[in-house]
Amino acid sequence: MNRVVITGMGWVTPMGHNIEGVWKRLLGGESGIARTTLFDAATFPTCISAQVKEDYRLEDFLGDLGPHAGAGRNTRFALGACAQAWKASGLDAAKLDMDRVGIYLGSGEGSLDFDAYSGAILSGWTAQSATMDMTRWAAVAFERMNAVRELEQEPNMPLSHLALLTGARGPALNCLTACAASTQAIGEAMEILRRGDADVMIGGGAHSMIHPLGVTGFIRLTALSTANEDPPRASRPFDAKRGGFVLGEGAGMVILETLQHAQKRGANILAEVVGYGSTADAFRITDQHPEGEGAIAAMTEALADAHLEPKDIGYINAHGTGTRENDGNETGAIKAVFGEHARKCAISSIKSMMGHLIAAAGAVELICCVLAIRDNILPPTMNLQNADPECDLDYVPNKARRAKVDVAMSNSFGFGGQNDTLIVRRFVG
Amino acid sequence: MARVVVTGIGIVSPLGVGSRAHWEALIDGKTGVRRVAAFDASGFACQIGGEVPAFKIGDFVPKSYRKATKVMARDIELAVVAADDAFKDSGLQSQAYTQTPNFDGRRFGCNIGAGLVSAELAELGAAMTTARSANDPNRLDLGQWGKDGMTQLTPLWLLKYLPNMLACHVTIIHQLKGPSNTITCADASSHLAIGEAFRTIQRGNAELAICGGAECKLSPMGLLRQTLLGRLNVSCNDDPGRAVRPFDADAAGTALGEGAGLLILEEYDRAKNRGAKIYAELVGFAASQDSYQVTQPDPSGRSYAKAIANALADAGLTAAEVDVIVPNGLGIASHDRAELAGLQTALGSAAATAPVSPIKAQTGSLAAGSGVEAATAVLALHHGKIPPAINTRKPLGGVKLNVSPQTRDAKIDVAVSSVYSLGGQNAALVFRKV
Numbered sequence: 117m118n119r120v121v122i123t124g125m126g127w128v129t130p131m132g133h134n135i136e137g138v139w140k141r142l143l144g145g146e147s148g149i150a151r152t153t154l155f156d157a158a159t160f161p162t163c164i165s166a167q168v169k170e171d172y173r174l175e176d177f178l179g180d181l182g183p184h185a186g187a188g189r190n191t192r193f194a195l196g197a198c199a200q201a202w203k204a205s206g207l208d209a210a211k212l213d214m215d216r217v218g219i220y221l222g223s224g225e226g227s228l229d230f231d232a233y234s235g236a237i238l239s240g241w242t243a244q245s246a247t248m249d250m251t252r253w254a255a256v257a258f259e260r261m262n263a264v265r266e267l268e269q270e271p272n273m274p275l276s277h278l279a280l281l282t283g284a285r286g287p288a289l290n291c292l293t294a295c296a297a298s299t300q301a302i303g304e305a306m307e308i309l310r311r312g313d314a315d316v317m318i319g320g321g322a323h324s325m326i327h328p329l330g331v332t333g334f335i336r337l338t339a340l341s342t343a344n345e346d347p348p349r350a351s352r353p354f355d356a357k358r359g360g361f362v363l364g365e366g367a368g369m370v371i372l373e374t375l376q377h378a379q380k381r382g383a384n385i386l387a388e389v390v391g392y393g394s395t396a397d398a399f400r401i402t403d404q405h406p407e408g409e410g411a412i413a414a415m416t417e418a419l420a421d422a423h424l425e426p427k428d429i430g431y432i433n434a435h436g437t438g439t440r441e442n443d444g445n446e447t448g449a450i451k452a453v454f455g456e457h458a459r460k461c462a463i464s465s466i467k468s469m470m471g472h473l474i475a476a477a478g479a480v481e482l483i484c485c486v487l488a489i490r491d492n493i494l495p496p497t498m499n500l501q502n503a504d505p506e507c508d509l510d511y512v513p514n515k516a517r518r519a520k521v522d523v524a525m526s527n528s529f530g531f532g533g534q535n536d537t538l539i540v541r542r543f544v545g
Numbered sequence: 546m547a548r549v550v551v552t553g554i555g556i557v558s559p560l561g562v563g564s565r566a567h568w569e570a571l572i573d574g575k576t577g578v579r580r581v582a583a584f585d586a587s588g589f590a591c592q593i594g595g596e597v598p599a600f601k602i603g604d605f606v607p608k609s610y611r612k613a614t615k616v617m618a619r620d621i622e623l624a625v626v627a628a629d630d631a632f633k634d635s636g637l638q639s640q641a642y643t644q645t646p647n648f649d650g651r652r653f654g655c656n657i658g659a660g661l662v663s664a665e666l667a668e669l670g671a672a673m674t675t676a677r678s679a680n681d682p683n684r685l686d687l688g689q690w691g692k693d694g695m696t697q698l699t700p701l702w703l704l705k706y707l708p709n710m711l712a713c714h715v716t717i718i719h720q721l722k723g724p725s726n727t728i729t730c731a732d733a734s735s736h737l738a739i740g741e742a743f744r745t746i747q748r749g750n751a752e753l754a755i756c757g758g759a760e761c762k763l764s765p766m767g768l769l770r771q772t773l774l775g776r777l778n779v780s781c782n783d784d785p786g787r788a789v790r791p792f793d794a795d796a797a798g799t800a801l802g803e804g805a806g807l808l809i810l811e812e813y814d815r816a817k818n819r820g821a822k823i824y825a826e827l828v829g830f831a832a833s834q835d836s837y838q839v840t841q842p843d844p845s846g847r848s849y850a851k852a853i854a855n856a857l858a859d860a861g862l863t864a865a866e867v868d869v870i871v872p873n874g875l876g877i878a879s880h881d882r883a884e885l886a887g888l889q890t891a892l893g894s895a896a897a898t899a900p901v902s903p904i905k906a907q908t909g910s911l912a913a914g915s916g917v918e919a920a921t922a923v924l925a926l927h928h929g930k931i932p933p934a935i936n937t938r939k940p941l942g943g944v945k946l947n948v949s950p951q952t953r954d955a956k957i958d959v960a961v962s963s964v965y966s967l968g969g970q971n972a973a974l975v976f977r978k979v
Binding site for chain 2: 155156157158159160161163183214215218219225231234235237238239240241243246247248249250251252253254255256257258261262263266267269270271272273275276277279280282283284285286287288289290291292293294300304307311313328329332333334335336337338394395396397398399400401402409410413417530531532533534
C-alpha cells in the first residue's frame with residue numbers, strides 16, 4: 117500500500133485567499149463574520165454570515181478566465197484554491213502522466229439564480245386553485261433562466277472545471293455528504309493513491325449556501341446563530357452561550373501524492389495523511405446520535421487505520437460548529453475515544469472565526485492541521501468565555517498556543533449522520 | 546484483497562417498480578418513455594420522458610417510518626423503494642424487517658449516487674406568494690420573506706433536498722452504520738458509487754454495501770435545464786417510444802427519465818457461507834475524466850476508453866472476453882459519436898462484435914439513477930439474455946455494432962456497463978459469472 121503525502125495547499129475563505137495570510141489571521145483570533153451583503157438579509161432572523169470578500173478575484177489566479185467565465189460562485193472558489201495548491205506543489209503538467217492525476221472533491225451544489233427562480237415561481241402560482249400553472253411558469257423560466265447558470269448548479273461542476281484547469285484525466289469524483297463532504301473526499305482520494313490507481317490526487321471541496329434559499333433552509337432548521345448584533349462573537353463553539361453556527365463559504369484544496377511520486381520529483385512534503393475513518397449514524401435525519409456512536413466509530417477507525425493510539429494525537433481540529441447539539445456530542449465522543457488522554461489533548465474550532473463552510477469546511481480545517489504541525493502552533497477557539505459543564509476539555513480558548521504537535525486529527529460530521537475523520541502526521545521520512 | 550459479489554438487485558425504472566418488472570418489460574422490448582403525466586409539460590418543447598409507474602411510498606418503509614416519508618423528495622423515494630427491493634431480493638434481513646438482523650450493521654456500507662435534487666415548486670409557490678413585492682407581483686420581497694414568508698416552509702424543508710439524504714434515509718431504515726458516501730457526478734454517479742463501494746469491501750472497511758444511485762430529472766426544473774442545453778429530442782412528442790435512438794444515424798436528442806438502481810455487494814466468502822443467491826462477481830472498476838469541455842464529451846472518447854480499458858485490466862480480462870456491453874448510449878448524435886470512438890479505442894475489433902444493449906431507448910436518461918444500467922448488465926449475465934436495442938437501426942457514422950431489436954439468448958460470462966457524465970466523468974464496471 118502506498119503512503120500518501122500532501123505537497124500543496126490552497127484556500128479561498130472568508131478571511132482571505134492565500135495560505136499564509138489567512139493562517140496569520142486565524143492565529144491572531146480575527147473574524148471573517150459580518151453582516152450579509154450578498155443579498156438583502158436585513159429582516160432575516162439571521163443576517164450575518166462569513167462571506168468570501170469582494171477582493172477575491174479569480175482573474176488574479178487564472179489570468180484569462182477562458183472556459184471558466186461562466187463558473188458558479190462555488191466553482192470560482194474551487195478554481196482559485198486549486199490554482200494556489202497546484203502552484204505550491206510545483207507540479208508541472210508537461211512532466212506528468214495526466215491519466216494518473218485525479219480529482220476527488222466534496223463540493224456542494226452551485227447557487228440558485230434566485231431572482232429568476234423565485235420570479236418564475238411567483239408568475240406560475242395560481243392563488244385560486246393554490247397550484248402552479250406550469251405553462252406560465254415555463255414561459256417565464258425559459259425567458260429568464262440561462263443554460264450555463266443552471267448547469268453550473270450541478271454538484272459535479274467544480275470537479276469538471278478543475279479538470280479543465282489542470283488537465284487531470286485520472287479518477288474524478290465528487291461526493292456530497294453535507295458538512296462532512298470534503299473530509300470524506302480527501303480520505304477517499306488517499307485510498308485511491310494507496311491502492312495505486314493514481315499518482316497524484318487533487319482533494320478538497322467548495323461550497324456557498326449564502327443565498328436566500330440556503331439561508332432560509334438553515335434558519336428553518338434553527339441551526340444558525342441569531343447573534344446579529346455582534347458578528348465576530350456570534351460563532352461560539354463549546355461556549356455555554358453558543359446558539360448555532362454561522363454560515364460561511366469558500367474552498368479548500370490539497371495536492372495529495374504517493375510518497376514515492378513526491379520523493380522522486382523532490383517535492384516539498386508538507387505532511388503525511390495516515391488515517392481515515394468514515395461511518396454513518398443511521399439514527400435520524402435531523403439529529404446526531406446522542407451518544408456520538410457514529411462519531412466515536414469514525415475516530416476509532418481512523419486511529420486504527422493509522423496504527424496509532426489515542427495518546428499519539430496532539431491536536432484535534434474539531435467539527436465544533438457552535439450548535440448546542442454538536443459541541444456537546446463531539447466532546448462526549450472525544451472522551452469516549454480518548455479516555456484519560458482527552459483532557460491532555462488540545463482541541464479547537466476555527467469555525468469560531470471563519471464560520472461553517474459546509475461541504476468545504478473539512479478541507480480548510482485539514483489545512484489548518486497541517487499548518488499547526490508545520491509551525492508548532494495551534495489556532496484558538498475564539499469566543500469561549502462561558503464554561504459549559506458539557507464541554508469541559510481543553511479547547512485552546514481565545515488565544516493561539518505554541519505546542520509541538522506531530523499528529524493531528526480533523527473531524528467532520530454532516531446532517532443525516534455522516535461522520536468522517538482524517539489524521540495527518542508530520543512527515544519524517 | 547476480498548472478492549466481491551452481487552447478492553441483491555433493486556430497480557425502480559420507467560419500465561417497472563422492482564427488478565423483476567423492469568427486466569421483464571425490458572426484454573419484452575417495451576418502452577417506458579411516454580408523454581409526461583406528473584405535471585403539465587405543454588409549455589415545454591419536449592413533453593416526454595420516462596416516468597416510474599405509480600407507487601405508494603408508505604408500502605416500502607416500515608410502519609414506524611411512514612411519518613418520515615413526508616420529508617422525502619422524489620429522488621429519495623426512488624432510492625428508498627429500490628433499497629427495499631434489493632434487500633428483499635438478497636435474503637439479508639435488515640432491521641426494517643426483523644428485530645434480529647442477519648448482519649452486523651457496522652460492517653454494512655452505503656453509497657448512493659445522487660443529483661441536484663429539485664425542490665417542489667408548488668410548495669415554494671405557496672410560501673413565496675405571501676411575500677410578493679408590492680411594486681412587482683412577480684418579484685419576491687426579500688424583506689417580507691425574511692420577516693414572515695419563510696415561516697410558511699416546513700422546518701425540515703432543506704433536508705428534503707440534500708443529496709446525501711438518499712443514503713441517510715436508507716441507512717436509517719435498514720440500520721447500516723458502515724462507510725456511507727454520496728457520489729454526485731451526474732450520469733456517472735451510480736457507477737462511481739458502485740465502484741467506490743466495491744473498493745471499501747475489497748480493502749476490508751465493510752463486508753456488505755448497498756450502492757448505485759437514484760435521481761428524478763423529470764421535474765420541471767430538470768426538463769427546463771436539459772432543454773436549455775439542447776440535449777432533448779423535441780420532435781417525438783407524438784411517438785415517444787421512438788425518441789431515444791442510441792448510436793442511430795437518426796439520433797435526435799435524448800429523453801429524461803427517473804429511476805433508481807441499487808446493488809447489494811457482499812464479500813464472497815460471506816455470501817457463500819450463508820448460501821446467498823450470487824448474481825455475479827464484480828471484478829473490475831475504473832474511473833477517468835475528460836479534459837475537453839464542460840458540456841461536450843471529448844470527441845476522441847480518449848478518457849472514456851481509458852475507463853473501460855482500465856476496468857478490464859483491473860478485472861484481468863481482455864476485450865475479446867466481453868459478452869455484453871450496456872453502454873451510455875444517450876441518443877445525442879455528437880455524444881454517441883464520441884462514445885463510439887471510445888468503445889473502439891477500448892475494445893478494438895471487439896467493439897464491432899460484442900453485443901451491445903443501449904437501454905436508454907426504453908428508459909430514457911436516468912442521470913444519477915443510471916445504476917439501473919449497471920443492474921441490467923448483471924441481470925443480463927444472470928439470465929443469459931441480451932436486452933434489445935429497440936431504436937438502433939441505421940448505424941451512426943457507419944459504425945456497425947452488434948445490436949438487435951429483439952432480445953437474444955446468449956452465454957454470458959462477462960458483462961460491462963460504462964457511463965460518462967455531463968461534465969466529463971467516466972466510469973466502467975466489469976461483472977463476471979462466479
